[in-house]
Structure formats: C-alpha cells, structure tokens
Amino acid sequence: MGEEPSPVELEAFAMQRSAPFGGARPYEPAMMECVDDDDGNNGNGVKTSDEDKVAADRQPLQIDISDALSEKEKVKFTVHTTTTLPHFKKRESSVVRDHEEFTWLHNVYVENKDYAGIIIPPAPPCPDFDTSREKLQQLGEGEATMTKEEFAKMKQELEAEYLAIFKKTVVAHEVFLCRLAEHPVLGMDSNLQVFLEYEQELGVRGKNVKERLGDFLRGFVKTADELLIVGVKDTDDFFEKEKNFILEYHGRVKDSANRADRMTRALKDIAEDYSYISYAFCLLATHETGSLHRFFENASEMFEKYRKLQNRVASDQDLKLSDLLKYYARDTQAAKDLLYRRTRAQLDTDGATKGLERARLRGREIQVAEALQETTFRTFETISSTARKELAEFKQRRVAAFRKNLIETAELEMKHARTSLQVLTNVLANLKER
C-alpha cells in the first residue's frame, strides 16, 4: 500500500489502536481520550505512534496487526511485534499469519496443563465474508437489470460493508494477541514467541477430519462434565458463588448478544429502505416540473443523507454493543472452562484421595497412591489460587469494558442523532420556504 491511505483505511488503523474490549490494555483513562474511532481522523495516525512509545515503556511486549490482506478464501494478517524482552531474537519483527495459525496458537494454550488455572483469551472468530460474497454475486448477476448509478451505488455499499467486516476481524485477532502479550504468564510462552518471530509459515494445517471428529466427541464429554459441575456443590463459598454467577451470566449475555444483533440488522434494513425511497423520489423528481421537481429532489437527497447516518448508527451499535456482548459471551465461556478445569482437578483429587485410602486399607502401592494424591492436590491448589486472581481480573476487565462501550454507545448515538437532526432541520427549512 504505497499510496495515501484513504480515510476509511485510516479509520481501520485507528480502530486497531482503540482496544475495544478492555483486553488489550488495562483500563487507562488517559489513553482512552486520544482515540477517536469515528470518521477517519487523520490526526490519529500521528497520535498512535506516540501512544506506542508510551505503551512500550510500560509493557515489554507490544503487538499489533499492521496490515491485512484478503486473498481468495483467506485473510493474511501482518503481525508486528516490538519488544524489550531478552529472550526474543529481535527488538522488532513482522510476520504474516493466517487465521488457522491463530487457532493453533489458541489450542496450544488451552491444552497446556500449566495454564489450567488461567482464563485463556477466547480465540478470534473465523472471518466470515460469506454474506458479502453472496451479495457480490447477486450484484454481478443483477448488473444487467440495473441502471449505471444503481449499480455503482450498490457496489460502493457492498465495498463499505466488506471493509467493515474486514476491520472487525482485524481487531478481533489483534485483541487476542494483545491479551496474551499482557498476561504475565501467558505472554512468556515459547509458542507465542515462535508465533511472533518465526518468519516461515508455521506449517500448522487445519485439523483433518479425524481430528475434528475427535474434537467434536471431546466436546460431548466436556458438556457432560460441565453438567456434572453444575450438579456438584463446591465446598468453597467463593467458587460456588462464582460458578453460579458465571453460569447465569453466560446464558444471559449470549441472549443479549443475539438480540442486539437482531436490532442492528433491523436498523441496517431500514437504512436500505431509505436508499430505495431516495431513489424512488429521484425518479419522481425527473418527471415533475415546477416546484414539485425541486421538492422531490431535495427529499431524495435528504433521504440519501439520512440513510447514510442510519447506517452509521447501525454499524456503531454493532461495534459497541453487539460486539461487546459477543466478546464477553466468549470470555465468559473461557471463564466457565476455567471453572470446569478446576472442578475436574478437584474431582481428580477426590479420586486420588479415595485411591489412597483404599491403598492404605489394602496396604499396597501406598507410595504411588500418596504421590498421585499429592500431585493432584497440588494441581488443584495451584489452579484454585490462580483462578481466584483470574476471576477477579475478569470482573474488573468486564466492568471496564462495559463502562467504556456504554459511554461510547451513548455518545455516538447522541452524535448521530444530532447530525441527523441537523440534516433534517436544514432540509425542512429549505422546503418550507418555498
């Protein structure tokens, strides 16, 4: 991209910096102010590099996605790292990764028993351009039946939509990496270092059918185990309360996320309708003479502007509300997984303790049983203590993210409403004076 980045691309750049879900950077009010993830403000380009320097001083490992390319079926992310950590080969590096490699990285963490007590940041969702591609196809097929202007307009809209989805997926992947980087334990993982530095492809193929089947079956077992957890009453009050809270919260936040999605879609549909209405008025205007002609023209323009604003309302709502809820649905799931692992460890310990008793009764293999009991107990204890910290942080993170996003939702809604009001009032004054 040698040319001047368009305002839209700058917007994307700015968005990457904004750390929407409180995961990338700990809640720091000072930093919040300098980000404006609305109308590609060129100023952001400058500010963020300062921000970088400031952040680097506070953090030893700094990751961002500096570029992304969409080719055919895949999206390739350019992951850029700046670090002061001694075990990294270079201070700065840039590698290209695709979505599957991110998934691999996530799995590596999940399967690592050392991290059993930690909430593993949820993996970024797979980039989904299907709907966009479908629409593009429809557009291509319908090209013959539309006028040049209609076609150009629809193409533009589709491109904007595509770009929006693209931005979102870039942010999601970046947030994932940043959370890993910030975590004092997870950030030190050697796999992460490989992911960030190794210049070749990681050679991680997607899971083949057998492996996916295995995952699928394991999922069943896990669900059965989860149900087990629900049934088992925890002796520890703190964890019992947490478990109940997390289970209830998870269901509700998922529900909210779905409904927020529905709202956003309805808003987008309305915006589309206004586009059509604007076009209809344009047609009407061309066949009118006299005062009605100008009137309809003005109406057509107004509806077009209004539509654009409604679109912004929809996409901002999508970003600030829907995405927030969806992310926390995933994060809550990760917390649930943590609780599951802990309960699993507890059950293992209980089993080992029983085994030890039996061994003592029988008077055989006591040492083995003792060793097992001790390991399982220690694992359980470690997980428990880490889990406490993690869950407390999770709460903090969640509250901070909600605060930020709710404030931004309100501010953006007001902003757009004010702009709409402006547009409408101007047009009305214009029309009335005839």
Place this chain on the structure above:
Amino acid sequence: MPALAWPPNKVKSRISPDVPSLQLGGDSSRSNGMEAQMFDTSPDDADDLFAEATEEVSLESPEMPAVRPSDKAPTITPVSNTAKSVLNPDATNTPAAADQGARKLVSFRKTSEEVEESSGDTFDLHISVTDPEKVGEGMSAYMAYKVNTKTTLAMFSQKNYSVKRRFSDFLGLHEKLTDKHAHVGLIVPPAPEKSVIGMTKVKVGKEDPSSVEFLERRRSALERYLQRTSKHPTLMQDPDFRDFLEKDELPRAVNTQAFSGAGILRMVTKAADAVNKMTIKINESDLWFEEKQQQFDCLDQQLRKLHIGIESLVGHRKELSTSSAAFAKSTAMLGSSEDNTALARALSQLAEVEERVEQLHAEQCDADLYLFGELIADYIRLLSSIKAVFDQRGKCWQRWQDSQSMLLKKREAEAKLQWVNKPDKLQQAKEEIHEWEGKVEQGESEFELISKTIRKELSRFEKNRVKDFKNIIIQYIESLINTQQQLIKYWEAFLPEAKAIA
C-alpha cells in the same frame, strides 16, 4: 314553469338513448321502475330522481351555452317527504319552494365556483371517522364507524352531525357518486378496498395487533375518503353525499356485495369495458390529453415503486421496535445478574432507554405508515379513477363518432331513396337524418363538455397533488425530527449512568 313536471324519461333520453347505459343496471329505457329494481333503495327512489336533477344542473353550468333552452330552470322538486331539499329543510312539495330551491341551488353553485377559484377547495366542512364498534357476533358481525360532521354551510340543516355507518354504506355512496358523475368527467375519489381476510379476523373476534392495525388503517382510509369527496365542489353538494352525512339510517347498500345481482353485473361490465378500452383510440386533435395520460401512467408507476419502498420500511421499522423490546428485556436480565452494583444499575437504565426507544420506533412506524404510505396508496387509487375518467372521454368520443357514421349512413340511404318514388319512406329518411344530426351535435357538445370538465378536474387534481405531497413530506420530516430529538434526550439521560460505573 312546469311545476311537478318530472319527466325522467325525456330527460334521460336526451343524454344517450341508444348507447348502453353507463350507469349500472340500466338499459336504454330507464324508468323509475327499473331504477328501483336495480338499486334496491325503494324509499329513496325520490332521491335518485333528485340526483338526476343535479346531473342536469351541471350540464347547465353558466359557462356552457344553453343547448336546451327549455330546461333553463330545471325543476328540482323533492318528490317525496323523506328527501330533504338541497337547501331548505322545510321545503315541501310546493312549486314555490321548488323555484326557490332551484334558484338557490344555481346561485350557490356560482358562489362555490367563485370560492373554488379564489381559495381552492376550502369549504367549511369538517368530517371525521371515529370509534369503530363491533356490532353483532360471528360471521354476520360488522364494524360500525361513527361519522362526525361539523359545518357552518347553509346547505346543511344542522351544525353538527354524528351518524353510524358501516363499510358497505361507504361503498354504496361511492357507487352512487360514480354512477352520477363519472361519465361527465368528474374524478370521483375511490373508496377503500374490501378485504375479506382482514374483516374475517375482526368478525371472528381476534383481538391481535394485526386486526387492530387493520381497523385503524380502514378507519383512516374511510376518513380520508370522505374528506377528499367533501373537498370536491360538485360532489360535496350531491344529495346522496349529504344524506350519507346526515341521515340516521341509510338503507343497506346490498348491491355492493360481491355476489349480488348488481355485483355480478359490475364484473361483467368491467370485463366488457376492458375489451372496449383496447379499441378506443381517440383521433386526438388536442395533444394535451395524450400528454396527460402518459404523464399519469408514468406517475402511477413511480408511485407504486415508492409505495413498495415505504411498505418495506414499515415492516422493518416494526421489526426494529420488537427487537428493541426484546433487547431491553435481555439487558434487564443481564443487569440483574451483574454483581457490580453500578454496572447493574447502568444496565437496567440501558434497558429502560431501549424500551423507550422501542416505543419511539413504534410511533415512527405509525407515521411511516399513515402519513406517508397511505397517502401514496390513495394517490395510486386516485390515478386509476383518473384513468377511468379518460376512458369515459374515450367512450364519449366513440359515441360521437358512431353518431356521425350513423348520420352518414342515413344520408346515403336518403340519397338512394331520392331515386325511388316512395314519398313516405323518403319522409321517414329525412326525419331520421334530422334526428341523427341532432345526435351528432349532442355528441360533439358532450365531448367538448367532458373535455372541458376533465381539464378543470385535472388542474384541481394537480394543485391538490402538489399541496398534498408537499405537506406530507414536510410532516414526515417533522416526525423524523421529533424521533431524533427524543433519542438525544434519552441517551443524554443515560450517559451519566454509564460514566458512573466504577
């Protein structure tokens, strides 16, 4: 002056004896008896005759050179006691009263024309349709609507009326007005459409939101129908219209039912018309009419497009409203789960905001529908009335042409007879020629009249159209402005709550 000279036959025969009647249920020799049969309004036969008189009056409008001098002072006599006279509620069957009535009617028409030219259709007549009430049970149930009239016009006996009417009454009114006025080129506003599905739901007693909406749509459509009719200078004076507004009881208009005798005849006539339409192409000396027809065809297409867009908007707005409500509920639930008190409070506030937003969207939806959508739908229907009017002109022209060709034939026949010595046949032929010459003249003058009327009607229509559209768009924009203002208020109230989260 012929007092109770009421020769309906003679009157009608002058119009068009040999042409298939344009009025429903008529064949050429329209007599009172026939009328009564077809329209089933026995006690109001008189009214129908009365109505004919009004028709006559319009032919005698001052601008038009009196073609038939003998009818300068038409006798508008209330024949039966039940019919109210045009102006005077105390009018009885006296010639004196009739005279007065006639003169007053003519003079009133003059003033109404003056008024129309100056301010454009502003009469002091306010009509509203309210309070739909279900009468009866099961499939024979119907909705009764209250029609309220407020007026200071002299032609009404009171200042305020409130009567109950059902949907078929409205259709009956439309029938009558169309029968009387459409063939002289007046644009009769179309009545709202029947809806079997909508009404069945209401009859069966389902109180769901869709039937509530159906009733509201219908009520509003009926109101607009009456208002539009009342704004037409000629139609507004039609006694049937007045009866509709004033009379406590109207005879049931059974011929508006789909399967009545009249209904079937309607369908047949429509089919016949459709066939005829394809063949009538006026040899237009006046391009104005052709241009106008094309313009309206175009307008019709475009309005239909717009209407589709608006209906889609209404649907999606409803979806937004319901999904906002659903979101509000789930947010409230989420808030109650949340253990951080400030966040919990903020979430419940968010839920409240979204609830209010839902309400706002529901109101906006109503505006979308009733302001915008229904008006466009009305105009689409009006355009079809206009088309009908153009068709009438076409038929009129056709009649004129037919008369001319008939005259030609008669002349040829007479020329032939000149060579044959049959004096009585020759005499007959000469008489026939004379008759057809009269018809040709009549045809031509009718054609000119209808053309003139249409021009006037169209200019009125255009003026109103421009006004209506401007008003509606302005009102719609105002509704959008209101929504945005409310949104700002709600979110402004929420912001401090969000900021208070710690």
